[in-house]
Amino acid sequence: MARASYRTIGRLTHYWRVLRDLEAKGQTHAYSHLLAAKARVTAAQVRRDIMVLGYSGTPARGYEVRGLIECIESYVFPASEQRVAIAGVGNIGLALLKFFTGRRPNLRIVSSFEANPEKFDRLIYGCRCHSIDRAGEVIRQEGVSVGIIAVPDGEAQYVADTFVDAGIRGILNFARTPLRVPAGVYVENIDLAMSMDRVAFFARRSLKKEHAASPAKAPSANKESNS
Amino acid sequence: MARASYRTIGRLTHYWRVLRDLEAKGQTHAYSHLLAAKARVTAAQVRRDIMVLGYSGTPARGYEVRGLIECIESYVFPASEQRVAIAGVGNIGLALLKFFTGRRPNLRIVSSFEANPEKFDRLIYGCRCHSIDRAGEVIRQEGVSVGIIAVPDGEAQYVADTFVDAGIRGILNFARTPLRVPAGVYVENIDLAMSMDRVAFFARRSLKKEHAASPAKAPSANKESNS
DNA sequence: TGCACATTGTGATTACCTTCACGAAGCCTG
DNA sequence: CAGGCTTCGTGAAGGTAATCACAATGTGCA
Numbered sequence: 001m002a003r004a005s006y007r008t009i010g011r012l013t014h015y016w017r018v019l020r021d022l023e024a025k026g027q028t029h030a031y032s033h034l035l036a037a038k039a040r041v042t043a044a045q046v047r048r049d050i051m052v053l054g055y056s057g058t059p060a061r062g063y064e065v066r067g068l069i070e071c072i073e074s075y076v077f078p079a080s081e082q083r084v085a086i087a088g089v090g091n092i093g094l095a096l097l098k099f100f101t102g103r104r105p106n107l108r109i110v111s112s113f114e115a116n117p118e119k120f121d122r123l124i125y126g127c128r129c130h131s132i133d134r135a136g137e138v139i140r141q142e143g144v145s146v147g148i149i150a151v152p153d154g155e156a157q158y159v160a161d162t163f164v165d166a167g168i169r170g171i172l173n174f175a176r177t178p179l180r181v182p183a184g185v186y187v188e189n190i191d192l193a194m195s196m197d198r199v200a201f202f203a204r205r206s207l208k209k210e211h212a213a214s215p216a217k218a219p220s221a222n223k224e225s226n227s
Numbered sequence: 228m229a230r231a232s233y234r235t236i237g238r239l240t241h242y243w244r245v246l247r248d249l250e251a252k253g254q255t256h257a258y259s260h261l262l263a264a265k266a267r268v269t270a271a272q273v274r275r276d277i278m279v280l281g282y283s284g285t286p287a288r289g290y291e292v293r294g295l296i297e298c299i300e301s302y303v304f305p306a307s308e309q310r311v312a313i314a315g316v317g318n319i320g321l322a323l324l325k326f327f328t329g330r331r332p333n334l335r336i337v338s339s340f341e342a343n344p345e346k347f348d349r350l351i352y353g354c355r356c357h358s359i360d361r362a363g364e365v366i367r368q369e370g371v372s373v374g375i376i377a378v379p380d381g382e383a384q385y386v387a388d389t390f391v392d393a394g395i396r397g398i399l400n401f402a403r404t405p406l407r408v409p410a411g412v413y414v415e416n417i418d419l420a421m422s423m424d425r426v427a428f429f430a431r432r433s434l435k436k437e438h439a440a441s442p443a444k445a446p447s448a449n450k451e452s453n454s
Numbered sequence: 455t456g457c458a459c460a461t462t463g464t465g466a467t468t469a470c471c472t473t474c475a476c477g478a479a480g481c482c483t484g
Numbered sequence: 485c486a487g488g489c490t491t492c493g494t495g496a497a498g499g500t501a502a503t504c505a506c507a508a509t510g511t512g513c514a
Contacts, residue, residue: 006425007471013424017403031491040405044473047492059491060481076428084427095322096419104420107427145430146423170430172422176244178267184436186429188422192323193331195399195415196373197240198233200311200334201303202413203372203397209411232501258461271503274463286461287511 004052009076011049014039016072023065031062078106085139085168086148087113087132087159089124092174092192093150101125110142115155132159139166149173160187231279236303238276241266243299250292258289305333312366312395313375314340314359314386316351319401319419320377328352337369342382359386366393376400387414 004012018038022030032050036043050063055071057063084100086093089112100109112124113132122129130138139147147163149156149171156175163171170186173179176194179187231239245265249257259277263270277290282298284290311327313320316339327336339351340359349356357365365371374390376383376398383402390398397413400406403421406414
C-alpha cells in the first residue's frame with residue numbers, strides 16, 4: 001500500500017464529495033468509471049487512488065458508496081477536532097475565516113492573530129483575535145496544529161517561525177514569500193497573484209494560437225494552486 | 228526553445244518579483260544561485276526556466292537584472308491592458324476584487340457579475356456589477372479575455388459556459404466543480420477547502436511520524452493549487 | 455597575454471505520476 | 485451450473501518535470 005502523495009490526497013477529498021452526492025441520490029454502488037467522469041480524471045487514476053486507502057470494490061458492483069465514504073473520511077479527515085489558527089484578518093484573511101467557519105468536518109479555526117491592536121480581543125466569526133506576539137502561547141494552549149498565513153509578505157516568515165516554534169505542523173500560506181520551515185512541516189502555498197498572471201498568460205497564448213490556426217493546446221483545465 | 232509549462236510560468240513571475248527587489252537594492256547582476264536561493268528552488272531550475280525565455284546570461288557575471296526583468300515582463304505579462312471579469316461578489320469574490328484591484332501590471336478587473344439583483348449596477352471597487360445574464364454581452368463589449376469564477380458550486384458550470392461562449396480563454400475557478408470547457412481554454416482551479424484538508428492531513432501525518440520517530444518526510448513546502 | 459576559476463547552457467539521468475493493459479474475480483443469464 | 489461480460493487491482497510502460505553533471509565561455513588577475 002503506497003504512501004499517499006499530495007495529489008492523491010486532493011483527489012480523495014474530491015471523490016468524497018462526489019460520493020456524498022451519489023449517496024444523497026440514493027446510489028449504493030459506484031464504478032470507477034462513474035467517479036472518474038464526475039471528478040474529471042481517468043478511471044485508472046481513481047482505482048490507483050483508492051488503492052492507497054486499502055479499500056476494495058468488487059468487480060460487477062464496483063465500490064460500495066457508503067463504505068468508501070467512510071474509508072476516505074477515516075483516511076483523510078481528522079478523527080477528532082483538529083484546530084486551526086489564522087494570522088492576518090485583513091482582506092483575504094477575513095474572507096477565509098468566514099469561508100472555513102463550520103465548513104470542514106472536524107476542522108475549526110479557533111484563533112486569529114493580528115499586528116493591528118485595534119482588532120485585539122474582538123470576536124470575529126466566533127474566533128478571538130490576539131496579538132501576533134501572543135501566538136506561541138495561544139497556539140500551545142489551544143492545541144492548534146494547523147496555521148493559515150494571510151499577512152503581508154514581509155511578515156510571513158516571522159509568522160511562520162512563530163507557528164513552527166509553537167508546534168504547528170501544517171501551514172496554508174497566502175503570502176508570496178516562500179517560507180523557510182524545518183523538514184517535516186508541510187506548507188501549501190496559494191499565490192493568487194501568480195495564478196492570475198498564469199491564467200492571463202495562457203489566455204493570451206490561446207488567443208494567439210487561434211490566430212496562428214495551430215491546434216491550440218493549452219496545458220488544460222487543471223492544476224492545484226501552490227508555490 | 229522549449230514551450231513554457233504551467234509551472235515554469237509560475238516560477239518566472241516569482242523570479243520577476245525577486246529581481247525587482249534586487250534592482251531596488253541596486254544590484255545590476257545576479258547569478259542563478261542567488262535567484263534560486265531567493266525563490267527556494269535549485270539553480271539548475273532557474274537556468275532551465277530562463278532558457279525558455281531565450282535570454283542569456285554570461286558566465287562570470289550571471290544575468291543582468293534589468294534585462295532579465297524586461298525579458299520576463301515581455302514574456303509573461305500582457306503588453307497592453309488585458310481585461311478581467313469576475314462572477315460572484317460574495318465573500319470570496321469581494322476579497323478577490325479588492326485584492327486584485329490595481330495590483331497586477333496591465334491586468335484589470337473591469338466587470339463583475341451577480342445573480343443577486345440587489346447588487347446590480349452598483350460600483351464595487353470601481354467595477355460595475357451586472358446581472359449574470361448580461362455577462363456575454365458585457366464581456367464582448369469590454370473585450371474581456373479572462374474570467375474569475377467565485378460563485379456557488381452549482382452555478383459554476385453555467386458561468387463557465389457563458390464565459391467561454393463570450394470568448395473568454397482563461398478562467399480562474401474558485402468553485403469546487405471541475406469545469407467542462409473546450410480544448411484551448413485554460414482553467415486554473417483553486418480549491419480552498421481541498422487545500423485546507425490537505426494541510427490538515429499532512430500536519431497530522433507529520434505529528435504521527437514524529438511519534439513513530441521515523442525521519443518525518445512530508446511532501447515538503449511547495450505545490451500549486453489547482454484541480 | 456595567458457591561466458585559473460566560477461558560472462552558464464544543456465544533454466543525459468532520475469524521480470514522480472499517470473496511463474495502459476491484462477489477469478483475476480464476481481455476477482447474471484440461460 | 486457454466487459461460488460470458490464487466491469491472492477491479494496492479495505490474496509495466498510512458499510522459500513530464502526536476503536534477504545532475506559537464507563542456508563551453510568569459511572574466512579578472514598575475
